[in-house]
Amino acid sequence: MARGGPRNKMPQQDAAKRVQNFDEVALGYTEEQAIDEAERCLNCKNKPCVAGCPVNIDIPAFIQLIKAGDYSGASEEIKKTNSLPAICGRVCPQEEQCEKLCILTKKGESVAIGRLERFAADYEAAHSTGESVPEPQNPELAKYSVAVVGCGPAGLTVAGDLAKNGYSVTIFEALHKTGGVLRYGIPEFRLPRNILDREVKYVESLGVKIISDIIVGRTFRVEDLLRNGFEAVFVGTGAGAPKLMGIEGENLSGIYSGNEWLTRINLMRAHREEYATPIKIPTRACVIGAGNTAMDCARTAMRIGSEEVTIVYRRSRAEMPARGEEIENAEEEGVKLMLLTNPKRFIGDEKGAVKAIECLKMELGEPDSSGRRRPVTVEGSEFIIEADTVIVALGQNPNPLIRSTTEGLETESWGGIIINEETGMTSIPGVFAGGDAVTGEATVISAMGAGKIAAEGIDKYIREKHGIE
Numbered sequence: 001m002a003r004g005g006p007r008n009k010m011p012q013q014d015a016a017k018r019v020q021n022f023d024e025v026a027l028g029y030t031e032e033q034a035i036d037e038a039e040r041c042l043n044c045k046n047k048p049c050v051a052g053c054p055v056n057i058d059i060p061a062f063i064q065l066i067k068a069g070d071y072s073g074a075s076e077e078i079k080k081t082n083s084l085p086a087i088c089g090r091v092c093p094q095e096e097q098c099e100k101l102c103i104l105t106k107k108g109e110s111v112a113i114g115r116l117e118r119f120a121a122d123y124e125a126a127h128s129t130g131e132s133v134p135e136p137q138n139p140e141l142a143k144y145s146v147a148v149v150g151c152g153p154a155g156l157t158v159a160g161d162l163a164k165n166g167y168s169v170t171i172f173e174a175l176h177k178t179g180g181v182l183r184y185g186i187p188e189f190r191l192p193r194n195i196l197d198r199e200v201k202y203v204e205s206l207g208v209k210i211i212s213d214i215i216v217g218r219t220f221r222v223e224d225l226l227r228n229g230f231e232a233v234f235v236g237t238g239a240g241a242p243k244l245m246g247i248e249g250e251n252l253s254g255i256y257s258g259n260e261w262l263t264r265i266n267l268m269r270a271h272r273e274e275y276a277t278p279i280k281i282p283t284r285a286c287v288i289g290a291g292n293t294a295m296d297c298a299r300t301a302m303r304i305g306s307e308e309v310t311i312v313y314r315r316s317r318a319e320m321p322a323r324g325e326e327i328e329n330a331e332e333e334g335v336k337l338m339l340l341t342n343p344k345r346f347i348g349d350e351k352g353a354v355k356a357i358e359c360l361k362m363e364l365g366e367p368d369s370s371g372r373r374r375p376v377t378v379e380g381s382e383f384i385i386e387a388d389t390v391i392v393a394l395g396q397n398p399n400p401l402i403r404s405t406t407e408g409l410e411t412e413s414w415g416g417i418i419i420n421e422e423t424g425m426t427s428i429p430g431v432f433a434g435g436d437a438v439t440g441e442a443t444v445i446s447a448m449g450a451g452k453i454a455a456e457g458i459d460k461y462i463r464e465k466h467g468i469e
Contacts (some may be wrong), residue, residue, distance in 0.1 A: 152180020
């Protein structure tokens with residue numbers, strides 16, 4: 001393939017087949033496709049793509065290793081700054097980050113950086129005889145302990161980076177399974193559980209200890225950790241408090257938040273017959289919202305047997321915040337889009353269960369603070385659509401427990417923990433935070449980027465505290 005030509009397409013399950021299972025949709029590159037794609041990279045000297053990577057992967061370096069056939073070496077190169085490459089290769093929005101800055105976009109399509117990252121990570125896992133674990137850079141730091149609250153992408157990144165540096169790290173996870181939003185928020189057809197478990201195991205192999213079923217803020221508090229031997233604490237508790245609409249009928253049976261719907265299926269396995277997790281199999285499901293979470297909700301509803309699934313969104317397709325490939329995959333699987341439409345109220349039956357939604361037609365006005373055109377109600381445009389299941393997927397605010405039980409912790413009015421952007425430290429010395437607990441619901445890779453900043457901040461804090469060079 002000539003440099004600058006079209007990128008290699010990602011092999012996928014056929015839509016008619018995949019909608020009946022939870023197996024991974026994207027099948028990954030073959031060696032031939034990976035080398036062919038790597039050949040498209042110009043190996044730019046100034047590496048513009050790296051500037052778009054929140055975890056600073058040397059992208060041209062790992063791609064050149066793929067080009068040379070050293071796939072395991074490529075994975076090791078990625079792991080120098082990213083402990084979760086197989087995850088990022090699947091769920092990171094590369095098209096808005098590293099790939100967006102690829103020089104090839106001036107005349108065509110960027111190098112498929114995310115797909116190559118996934119290929120390298122998967123190849124190493126399939127062919128290595130044992131996990132390649134780097135030695136701690138500063139083993140003398142092992143006498144200093146750091147606590148990480150939350151085993152999601154931010155927490156795993158902080159823990160991995162600090163362990164590589166030499167620190168003793170313990171993650172405290174409230175749930176019975178590891179991964180945080182990677183497990184409860186992302187369906188298996190986008191992130192298989194064996195891949196997630198493999199990446200978590202790698203972080204553990206660095207020396208990180210993970211303790212589950214510990215709710216910091218209930219079992220014990222942040223200040224207890226600081227009083228009991230931990231030099232610093234990182235708070236990566238994520239965002240699980242749903243944003244609701246505040247309209248009539250929102251408490252009817254059959255109405256879920258996106259987070260609740262996905263948690264029942266992804267973590268509590270409601271789609272599996274051997275699990276007793278309750279969930280209603282919809283006849284007609286409506287998903288309110290158009291982000292990646294909304295697409296995940298709609299696509300899981302199709303897979304558990306819904307006859308009809310509709311995305312209801314108040315703007316046009318051009319403003320939909322979900323990744324383009326997620327929207328395309330949803331449509332291929334039979335999900336319908338009802339655009340320029342906004343719910344006015346939910347209508348219940350005599351048993352208190354939702355049966356319909358009264359909606360309003362919208363039109364687009366001037367751009368708002370997000371840069372998207374503001375939806376404006378078309379007066380007198382009310383109409384009814386039937387739905388026996390509604391999933392409200394409009395985003396999430398930070399989980400409230402830590403902020404409500406940690407004295408002196410400064411937060412935004414909407415719940416985000418306030419930090420020093422350069423170090424990740426909160427208003428409490430020795431307490432750091434990052435990811436969705438700070439920003440509200442965002443991307444996996446942005447949480448990982450915040451985790452890297454906090455890891456550097458924690459290292460600097462402990463060194464200054466103890467006079468370590």
